[in-house]
Amino acid sequence: MSSITLQNLTKRFGATVAVNDLSLHIDDREFVVVVGPTGAGKTTTLRCVAGLEKPDDGMVLFDGQDVRSVSPAERDVAFVFQNYALYPRKTAFENIAFPLQARNLSAAEIKAEVERTARMLRIHHLLDRRPAQLSGGEQQRVALGRAMVRRPRAFLMDEPLTNLDFQLRAQMRSELKRIQRELDNTFFYVTNDQVEALSMGDRIAVLNAGTLHQVGTPQEIYEHPADLFVAAFIGSIRMNFLRCAFIADTGALVSADGGWSLPAPPRLREGAQKSKDPGQLILGVRPEDVLLSTEAGNGALEGQVYVAEPLGNHNVYNVRIGPALVRVKTPATFMLDAEARVSVQFNMARAHLFDSATEQALT
Amino acid sequence: MTTQSITPETTRPAAKPGLRLRWLSDRLLAGTFLAPTLLLLLFITIFPLIWSLYLSFTSYNVNSDPSWLEAKWVGVDNYVYMLTTPRVWERFIESATFVVPTVTLEFLLGFGIALLFNREFKGRGLITTVILIPMMVAPLVAGLFWRFMFQADIGIVNYLIHDVLGFQPVFWLTDRTSAMISLIIVDTWQWTPFIFLISLAGLTAVPKYLYEAADVDRASTWFKFRHITLPLVWPLLLIGIIFRLMDAYKLFELAWVLTSGGPGTRVLPVHLYKIAFGDFATGRASALGYIMLVVIIALANLLVRAINRSRAAEV
Numbered sequence A: 001m002s003s004i005t006l007q008n009l010t011k012r013f014g015a016t017v018a019v020n021d022l023s024l025h026i027d028d029r030e031f032v033v034v035v036g037p038t039g040a041g042k043t044t045t046l047r048c049v050a051g052l053e054k055p056d057d058g059m060v061l062f063d064g065q066d067v068r069s070v071s072p073a074e075r076d077v078a079f080v081f082q083n084y085a086l087y088p089r090k091t092a093f094e095n096i097a098f099p100l101q102a103r104n105l106s107a108a109e110i111k112a113e114v115e116r117t118a119r120m121l122r123i124h125h126l127l128d129r130r131p132a133q134l135s136g137g138e139q140q141r142v143a144l145g146r147a148m149v150r151r152p153r154a155f156l157m158d159e160p161l162t163n164l165d166f167q168l169r170a171q172m173r174s175e176l177k178r179i180q181r182e183l184d185n186t187f188f189y190v191t192n193d194q195v196e197a198l199s200m201g202d203r204i205a206v207l208n209a210g211t212l213h214q215v216g217t218p219q220e221i222y223e224h225p226a227d228l229f230v231a232a233f234i235g236s237i238r239m240n241f242l243r244c245a246f247i248a249d250t251g252a253l254v255s256a257d258g259g260w261s262l263p264a265p266p267r268l269r270e271g272a273q274k275s276k277d278p279g280q281l282i283l284g285v286r287p288e289d290v291l292l293s294t295e296a297g298n299g300a301l302e303g304q305v306y307v308a309e310p311l312g313n314h315n316v317y318n319v320r321i322g323p324a325l326v327r328v329k330t331p332a333t334f335m336l337d338a339e340a341r342v343s344v345q346f347n348m349a350r351a352h353l354f355d356s357a358t359e360q361a362l363t
Numbered sequence B: 001m002t003t004q005s006i007t008p009e010t011t012r013p014a015a016k017p018g019l020r021l022r023w024l025s026d027r028l029l030a031g032t033f034l035a036p037t038l039l040l041l042l043f044i045t046i047f048p049l050i051w052s053l054y055l056s057f058t059s060y061n062v063n064s065d066p067s068w069l070e071a072k073w074v075g076v077d078n079y080v081y082m083l084t085t086p087r088v089w090e091r092f093i094e095s096a097t098f099v100v101p102t103v104t105l106e107f108l109l110g111f112g113i114a115l116l117f118n119r120e121f122k123g124r125g126l127i128t129t130v131i132l133i134p135m136m137v138a139p140l141v142a143g144l145f146w147r148f149m150f151q152a153d154i155g156i157v158n159y160l161i162h163d164v165l166g167f168q169p170v171f172w173l174t175d176r177t178s179a180m181i182s183l184i185i186v187d188t189w190q191w192t193p194f195i196f197l198i199s200l201a202g203l204t205a206v207p208k209y210l211y212e213a214a215d216v217d218r219a220s221t222w223f224k225f226r227h228i229t230l231p232l233v234w235p236l237l238l239i240g241i242i243f244r245l246m247d248a249y250k251l252f253e254l255a256w257v258l259t260s261g262g263p264g265t266r267v268l269p270v271h272l273y274k275i276a277f278g279d280f281a282t283g284r285a286s287a288l289g290y291i292m293l294v295v296i297i298a299l300a301n302l303l304v305r306a307i308n309r310s311r312a313a314e315v
Helices: A040-050 A093-100 A107-122 A136-148 A168-184 A192-199 A216-225 A228-233 A267-275 B025-053 B077-084 B084-119 B122-134 B137-151 B156-166 B176-205 B208-216 B221-249 B254-257 B268-277 B281-313
Strands: A004-013 A016-026 A031-035 A058-060 A076-078 A154-158 A187-191 A205-210 A211-215 A241-245 A251-257 A261-263 A280-286 A292-294 A303-311 A314-321 A324-332 A341-346 A352-355
Touching: A016 A031, A016 A058, A016 A211, A031 A040, A031 A192, A040 A076, A040 A154, A040 A187, A058 A136, A076 A136, A076 B208, A093 A107, A093 A136, A107 A136, A107 A168, A136 A154, A136 A168, A168 A192, A192 A216, A205 A216, A205 A228, A211 A216, A211 A228, A228 A241, A228 A280, A228 A352, A241 A267, A241 A324, A241 B208, A267 A352, A292 A314, A292 A324, A303 B176, A314 A341, B025 B281, B077 B281, B084 B122, B084 B176, B084 B221, B084 B268, B122 B176, B137 B156, B137 B176, B137 B254, B176 B221, B176 B254, B208 B221, B221 B281, B254 B268, B268 B281
Parallel strands: A031 A187, A031 A205, A076 A154, A154 A187
Antiparallel strands: A004 A016, A004 A058, A205 A211, A241 A251, A241 A280, A251 A261, A280 A352, A292 A341, A303 A314, A303 A341, A314 A324
16 A cells, blocks of 8 residues: 655657656545546556556656666556456466465465455356456456455556446446445546546546646536636536637626627636636536526526437437527426527536636636 | 337349349359369369278289289288388387477477567567578478588588587488488478467467566566466467478478488388388388378377367367
């Protein structure tokens, strides 16, 4: 169990910069999730921590000690690969026992440890099967078992749930969280699924194109995205972005095409004043912070339903407001036909403002 | 759910009449094209196989008997003779003393070199190609070259041993033991690249992430070799060994060119040749041929089973 610190980590592959000057600290026993789209450099970062990749610049520290010259084996971390990397000719038992065999434990000790781990993962009835005889979820558990069977300094997980189907993934999310509590160890977890990040991480680091965009608790990341990328990437339904300008005299936000004008609450007003160019702003509103109504309301915008997506437990409507399309999340009971005329209200208390030049959050 | 939606399409556009001949089905057409090849194959492979099987039960002598139709049926006499003659057993042992060390050497060298080549280094492609050259030389030509080099008086091998290093010259091709050693050397020289190639293919196919996983799991180099490399490459290696085993077992031209089947190198195929075309005992030669065939089929079968076993271990 140890803390992990990345200091100005940079990794290039030829001309491509996979990881660019990344600094991140993970506390001992913390569950940190690095999330970002494909090609963001997440896996490369993780491989640098494991020692499978040599950084071109910067340092990796375990408990404050530089491990650059330490081999993967001596780093004493466990790595769960995206494709599980199970040894194909070995049974589940032998796979899980592998890290122990390399350490010259007695057969009885190995057996006890493997069975303890298997019970924790609920795969003790599958131990005599080979990887090809196991389902994806079972293989994934065996891979986890192989990582858990010895007590490493940290767990490094490279998209371990990506290859599972949706339901199993949801189940394994909570399972992994439970396992982390039980093992009481440092977890460095990489995923491209923001749901995994939000549901499992003590803290989340959002990575894109090798650059770290924001680090924070799930709530911080969701409620206060630092820039446009984080705001767009985090959230099951993408945040709505509306180009607008702040008019200092009236204290109102006016849409780029002049179609609507909304009074800005003090928080947004302060934010807008921070911008070098208050005439070029982007208003961010999450789909659940938009209220639809069939009755015209005070200060509401006029809209028309463009596409309706009933999703069972909630509905998503694409509503046209002037030239812009706004996604709105409503309860499942709120039913509208396509083409229906609606009035739209933004919950401005929960809205965000971004500078369109720097893409940074202003609120 | 209604069943209407899965009603199959019942109408098809009618085939154009055109040039299509009604009686010429696809099967017949395919058969027509295949027939010449099949007939040729039947004539040059299957027919001799069956005919020689018949001859192996007769006392036919291609030199003295006017026609094979008059050959005398002798039942299993030829087989009994072959299996009870000590000389034949000596040939079997001589063949074994050639096949076993040769294939072992080729396997160890080929796999060993492949292990060394299983990493990136400068000039890897070029050196790989150079290593493969002996395999591309016709065995007859290779044998002739080596015969020159092994010449006791003027060969370069003895020149190096005697004139350069100062040892006694070796009678490579005429002494019993050294003749067999020469044969083993030449065959190993020629066919090690084959095992090398197959091993390299096998090694390249082992996914890199398995080694990475093992690295993280703190496995030693030997452990990785023993538990990842070897089990994954083994089936392919077995196939290579089967090929070499069958090939070495029926080796003829090299032994013929190097020593003409002289002392120490009268392996089975050479012996067979001498019975068939020296003594012209066609019946007996056919019988020996069939005995050899049964032995190699049995051997190959054992190895194929081993391959299937290790394949089954994956599932």
